[in-house]
Amino acid sequence: MEILKAERLVKIYQDNGVPVSALNNINLTVSKGEYVVIAGPSGSGKTTLLNLLGALDKPTEGRIYFEGEDITTKDKNELSKIRLHKLGFIFQAYNLIPVLTAIENIEFSMMLLGISDKERKEKALALMDELGIKELANKRPNEMSGGQQQRVAVARAIVNNPSVVLADEPTANLDSVTAGHLLDLMEQMNSEKNITFIFSSHDKNVIDRAKRLIILKDGRIDN
Amino acid sequence: MLLKLAWRNIWRNKRRSIIVLISIVVGLTAIVLTDGLSNGMIRQMLFNQVNLDISHLQIHKAGFNSNKVIKNFIPDYQHVESILKSNPEVAAYSKRVFATGILSSANNSSGVIIYGIDPEEEARVSIIKSSIVEGKYLSGSKREIIIGKKLAEKLGVDVGDKVVAMSNTLKGDIGSDAFRVAGIFQTANSEFDKMTVYIVAGAEQEMLNTGDNYHEFAVILKDYNNVTSIKSKLESALGSRYEVFTYKDLLPLFIFQMDLYKESMMILNIIIGLALIFGIVNTMLMSVFERIREFGVLMAIGMRNSKLYLMILFEAFMLGILGTLVGLVCGLLLDIPLAHSGINLSLFATGLESFGIGAIIYPVLSVGNLINAALFMPFVAVLGALYPAYKAIKLEPIYAINYV
Structure with missing residues (x-):
């Protein structure tokens, strides 16, 4: 089942008035339950493509269809709604809310969905237990290691059962052992919960585990 | 959250x-x-x-407030008094006679407002009795006067000294009488203290030849927040021969x-x-x-x-x-x-x-x-x-x- 489709995507940035082409005529289709890695050297347009697929940015040209719906014509609030209900994000720098504990960070997106306090707690604790991070529940980000923070970020990304999780260089700040554990976890979520994962990475560990690899070079798909 | x-x-x-x-x-x-x-x-x-001379309400003969002449005394003060006595919202009242005049001592003289009062009634509506700083309040004797401290300083008089009050009488000639300073009062209003003296109403009525008449009823209410409604009630009870003013009417500035x-x-x-x-x-x-x-x-x-x-x-x-x-x-x-x-x-x-x-x-x-x-x-x-x-x-x- 096709979940994401990009048609003739072009993204041009203005750098001090000079147009810089970040993506050039990208065509891509991602199906439900895929585990996709977008790889390529720095500046190849990986993060730009991920941001466009994640409804965080709009293309200069082209269309993106999410579950058959064109999201390039949506306004800010509609895109927020899509991100809240359908997408999960994992960032390179974890980006947990520093004043919230691990469990509160996980609960936050459920709160935005209007889920009751009790249900939020139960769901967050169950997921933390499943991911083996229950003991971190009451710790704040500055009391956790990078690997622990990224696990909490994974929990935050999947807690609302999104259709797609987008992970931008999720292992870049982790040592290889911790990165391996994190990838195990995401693979497990992919196979058990059928969550679609799209990574951008140039980490060999991530690329080696890709079930589908898309290589970007100078803003074009190279494979 | x-x-x-x-x-x-x-x-x-x-x-x-x-x-x-x-x-x-x-x-x-x-x-x-x-x-x-x-x-x-x-x-x-x-x-x-309010507690010096204005009170919550004042009752006069109609037109008195805009023309404060001696002849404009209250037509039937017993009638007013009976209405005030029967009104449960009235806490106290005081009948006053007053005139402008001159108070002289051996040293100096000064323009004053001379209030003729019933000392007991006045003590219930004003703070003048409690403002006495030297001597005593009026006892009821017709030869006593109490004056403000500023005025006493100006006239150079003290408790027990003699002063002479002069004012126009009802007939238009000059009436005067000698008084002894029984007490000196000091209020928070220095202008009031410079301008105001109190004598017994009977003494003033004799000096002005007004007979048993008064110019003003000063009324204190149990709850001054009701002053406007009580004013209306009194106006309708008293009729058109009288005027009733609230302190707000009397102190617009x-x-x-x-x-x-x-x-x-x-x-x-x-x-x-x-x-x-x-x-x-x-x-x-x-x-x-x-x-x-x-x-x-x-x-x-x-x-x-x-x-x-x-x-x-x-x-x-x-x-x-x-x-x-x-x-x-x-x-x-x-x-x-x-x-x-x-x-x-x-x-x-x-x-x-x-x-x-x-x-x-x-x-x-x-x-x-x-x-x-x-x-x-x-x-x-x-x-x-x-x-x-x-x-x-x-x-x-x-x-x-x-x-x-």
């Missing part, structure tokens, strides 16, 4: 939040104090005016001054609020710019602009509430003891006395003022956060996430 997040965000930068809190607390404490002080001054001015004073205090509060708004805008802007990346993450995980906006306003609102609570406590801790001991402004006594205010001001806090103050700061804080919150929601998620 949004409230929890807003609350914790406040304490991210403790020093900055505490500085804003202190400014709110100082501002609010100042507002509570100045409100209390201005209320105290207004109440004291009103109390002094004073009421105007009071309103002006209240408005100037409101302007002062607004100035304090404006000064605080700039501080809050600055703080909230700093707080927003420090968290641009975090706002990007919140937007990425689906937080709508309206919620983000609300969260920032909550932060400011909580600062306002916290500052208000501490400020109210500080203000009350300062105000309550001062409300008992008073604030000694004797340095400005001369100026204050000419406005009918004593040198010691007792701050008065009203619940209404406290509620206004309590609502004011959170409102100001939210107002100060509107622009920073607007700046935050104008951010594009992609720009915010990559902000360094």
Whole structure:
């Protein structure tokens, strides 16, 4: 089942008035339950493509269809709604809310969905237990290691059962052992919960585990 | 959870939040104090005016107030007295005869208003008896007079000295009589003390040849808040031969001054609020710019602009509430003891006395003022956060996430 489709995507940035082409005529289709890695050297347009697929940015040209719906014509609030209900994000720098504990960070997106306090707690604790991070529940980000923070970020990304999780260089700040554990976890979520994962990475560990690899070079798909 | 997040965000930068809190607390404490002080001054001015000679209500012959001549005495004062006696809302009244005249001593003379009173009745409606600072109050003897301290100084007289009062009589000739100073009074109104003397009504009636007649009933009510409705009742009971005035009718300039004073205090509060708004805008802007990346993450995980906006306003609102609570406590801790001991402004006594205010001001806090103050700061804080919150929601998620 096709979940994401990009048609003739072009993204041009203005750098001090000079147009810089970040993506050039990208065509891509991602199906439900895929585990996709977008790889390529720095500046190849990986993060730009991920941001466009994640409804965080709009293309200069082209269309993106999410579950058959064109999201390039949506306004800010509609895109927020899509991100809240359908997408999960994992960032390179974890980006947990520093004043919230691990469990509160996980609960936050459920709160935005209007889920009751009790249900939020139960769901967050169950997921933390499943991911083996229950003991971190009451710790704040500055009391956790990078690997622990990224696990909490994974929990935050999947807690609302999104259709797609987008992970931008999720292992870049982790040592290889911790990165391996994190990838195990995401693979497990992919196979058990059928969550679609799209990574951008140039980490060999991530690329080696890709079930589908898309290589970007100078803003074009190279494979 | 949004409230929890807003609350914790406040304490991210403790020093900055505490500085804003202190400014709110100082501002609010100042507002509570100045409100209390201005209320105290207004109440004291009103109390002094009402309890010196104005009273809550005055009853005269129709037209007397615009033409205060001796012949305009109350047509049938027994009729008025019976109506006042039967009115349960009247606490006390005093019948007065009065005229303008000259009071002379061996050394000097001065223009005065001569009040002829029943000493016992007058003591129930005015503070003149309790304002005696030398000698004694009128005992009922027709040869006694009490005068203000300023007037006594001007005339160079003391208790026991002889003075002569002169005034036009009902027939148009000059009536005069000699009196002994029984007592000297001192009120908070130095102008009143310079101009006013009291003698027994019978003595004045003899001097002016007015017979058993009075010019005025000064009435004190049990609850002065009902003064307008009681005035209407008395007017309809008395009929058109009489006029009834409330203290508000008799002191239009004073009421105007009071309103002006209240408005100037409101302007002062607004100035304090404006000064605080700039501080809050600055703080909230700093707080927003420090968290641009975090706002990007919140937007990425689906937080709508309206919620983000609300969260920032909550932060400011909580600062306002916290500052208000501490400020109210500080203000009350300062105000309550001062409300008992008073604030000694004797340095400005001369100026204050000419406005009918004593040198010691007792701050008065009203619940209404406290509620206004309590609502004011959170409102100001939210107002100060509107622009920073607007700046935050104008951010594009992609720009915010990559902000360094």
